[in-house]
Amino acid sequence: MTKTYKIAVLKGDGIGPEVTEATVKVLQAIQVKSDFKLNFLYGEAGYHCIAQYGTNLPKETLELIKQTSACLKGPMTTPEEPGAPVSVAVTLRKIFNLYANVRPCRSFPSVEALKPNIDLVVVRENTEGLYSGAESLLAPGVGIALRIITKEASLKIAEFAFKLASQRRKHLTYVHKGNILRITDGIFKDAVKEVSQKYPDVTVDDLHIDAATMQLIKKPEAYDVIVTTNLFGDILSDEAAQVTGSLGLAAGANIGETYGMFEPVHGSAPKYTGQNRVNPIATIMAGSMMLDYLGEKEAAAKIENAVINVLNEGKVRTADLGGSATTSEMANAIAAQVNP
Numbered sequence: 001m002t003k004t005y006k007i008a009v010l011k012g013d014g015i016g017p018e019v020t021e022a023t024v025k026v027l028q029a030i031q032v033k034s035d036f037k038l039n040f041l042y043g044e045a046g047y048h049c050i051a052q053y054g055t056n057l058p059k060e061t062l063e064l065i066k067q068t069s070a071c072l073k074g075p076m077t078t079p080e081e082p083g084a085p086v087s088v089a090v091t092l093r094k095i096f097n098l099y100a101n102v103r104p105c106r107s108f109p110s111v112e113a114l115k116p117n118i119d120l121v122v123v124r125e126n127t128e129g130l131y132s133g134a135e136s137l138l139a140p141g142v143g144i145a146l147r148i149i150t151k152e153a154s155l156k157i158a159e160f161a162f163k164l165a166s167q168r169r170k171h172l173t174y175v176h177k178g179n180i181l182r183i184t185d186g187i188f189k190d191a192v193k194e195v196s197q198k199y200p201d202v203t204v205d206d207l208h209i210d211a212a213t214m215q216l217i218k219k220p221e222a223y224d225v226i227v228t229t230n231l232f233g234d235i236l237s238d239e240a241a242q243v244t245g246s247l248g249l250a251a252g253a254n255i256g257e258t259y260g261m262f263e264p265v266h267g268s269a270p271k272y273t274g275q276n277r278v279n280p281i282a283t284i285m286a287g288s289m290m291l292d293y294l295g296e297k298e299a300a301a302k303i304e305n306a307v308i309n310v311l312n313e314g315k316v317r318t319a320d321l322g323g324s325a326t327t328s329e330m331a332n333a334i335a336a337q338v339n340p
Contacts, residue, residue, distance in 0.1 A: 002038040005294055008064055008071040010088070013046040013339045014268030015278045015327075016074030022280035022331030023072060023287040026306075029335035030291070030299045041068060042316035045088050047077035047268075049051055055086045062095070070290050073263040074283065077270060086133055089254070092178045093126050098254035099153060101126040101159045101233060102289075103265060104242035105220075105250060109312040113245045113323060120223040121164060122240055124233020125157040125188075126254060131230045149184040149229065154191030160255075161227035162199045170222035172196075175212045175232055188229055209236075216240055241265055248279030248320045251286035253293065262286040275324045281307055281319040284334060 009024065011017040027038055043061035050056055056076065065071055071092070078087040085091075092098065099126040107113045134146035158174075165172040174192045178185040187204070196204050205217060209232045214222070216236065220243050226236060241250035250265035264282035272278050284307060294301035310316055316333040317323025325333075 005036065005040055005070070006039045006041055006069040007290070009040050010041070010045040010061070010071065010073045010076075011037070012074030012076040012268060013048055014075060014077060014270040014273045016046065016076060016215070016268055018274070018276060018327045019264060019278060019280040019283040020072065020074040022327055023283045024257075025331045026284050026303060026335045026338060027072075027287050027291075029338045030303060032340050034296070036294075036296055036299070036301050043186040045073075045076065047079060050079070050085065052188075052315075057088050057091050065092070070259065070294060071302070072283075072287060072290060075264055075266060075268040078267045089261070089263065090131060090133070093254055096256050096259040097127065098256040098259065098261055099125065099127050099156050100255045101237075102253040102255060102287075103159075103233075103237035103240070103250065104289075105244045107244055108249060109308060110314045111245040111249065111311060114217065114243045115221045117220075118220045118240075118244050120220065120240060121225050122237040123154055123157065123161040123164065123225060123227045124234055124237060125227075125229050127230075128153050130229030136178055147181070147184050149187050151187055151191055155189045155195060157227060158192045158195040159198075161225050162195050162202055165202045165225040166199055169224040170201055172199075172205075173212075173226045174204070174206045175209055175226060175228035175236065176206065177209050177232075179253055180206065187227070192227065212236060213239060216243055218246075222251070237265060246279065246320045247280050247282065248318065249285070251269040251284075251287045251289055252281050253294065260290065262290040262293070263288050276328055277319055278327055280321050280327050280331050281334075284331070302338055303334070306334045309337045310334050 011020045043064045045057050045061050058300040076088050103122045107118045128148045130147050132148045176185040176197050241247050252265050254261040288300045288303040310333045316325045
């Protein structure tokens with residue numbers, strides 16, 4: 001019997017519609033020889049919604065998302081003015097308790113990276129830390145932001161990371177700034193150490209965040225799973241993406257107990273809107289991660305292999321990879337490789 005998954009698709013802002021449509025094209029191609037179907041439900045979300053709805057995540061879209069098994073989210077522009085709506089990603093992470101942000105970073109063939117053998121995953125706590133949004137103005141020119149770290153959330157992200165490491169190369173590095181943030185990072189460190197007792201086969205080491213940013217450049221091939229708090233994880237995963245060649249290749253997953261949201265790591269790049277020139281691979285790889293999350297691991301692997309084959313051939317390369325191919329040409333090439 002053919003399985004059917006309802007998938008929420010949020011195209012987003014800027015280049016979002018282009019890279020999202022490219023990914024849907026690849027996901028449609030993978031279904032041709034698979035025993036599952038994806039029912040795409042499109043919802044409006046992003047900066048462009050604020051003028052009409054007064055919010056970047058309309059109530060109708062949220063209700064649509066609640067009917068689905070997973071969400072494919074395009075990049076969105078987040079306003080930076082005080083009092084403006086927080087990012088759609090942050091809102092959805094809180095509503096669905098998507099506590100684990102997972103960002104794989106690996107070397108791809110024919111893509112210039114610092115090292116040819118990088119294969120690491122940054123696992124980032126996704127619901128608290130400085131991203132709690134607890135800010136206030138004490139006096140004119142004096143503001144504070146609360147960095148909220150709890151044992152409960154730290155234990156959950158540590159468990160997720162150790163489980164992942166046990167399925168990979170059995171090496172976990174936890175990143176913190178415990179010499180300065182002794183209470184908050186003390187809670188995080190203690191949680192990692194507690195969970196480590198359940199995984200004696202996983203080698204564990206730790207790094208201060210400043211040293212970690214340096215080591216990711218010096219010897220990125222030495223790392224397997226890196227687990228850290230929210231802001232540190234955001235910074236490290238972007239750095240790792242560039243170390244492996246391009247933000248245009250970096251995908252991310254936001255995973256909770258009952259729901260998953262998948263998106264490219266990069267932003268909405270409004271200056272390239274409608275030009276059909278940006279690299280859609282990050283979003284396509286997010287689509288692959290979504291299929292893996294749904295349990296369709298063979299289909300997920302096919303998409304990843306198709307991306308690798310296209311990059312290996314080197315005939316279709318977008319501008320960030322030194323070529324002149326369009327977004328749609330890259331999508332067509334990958335879709336053709338899915339079922340050769």
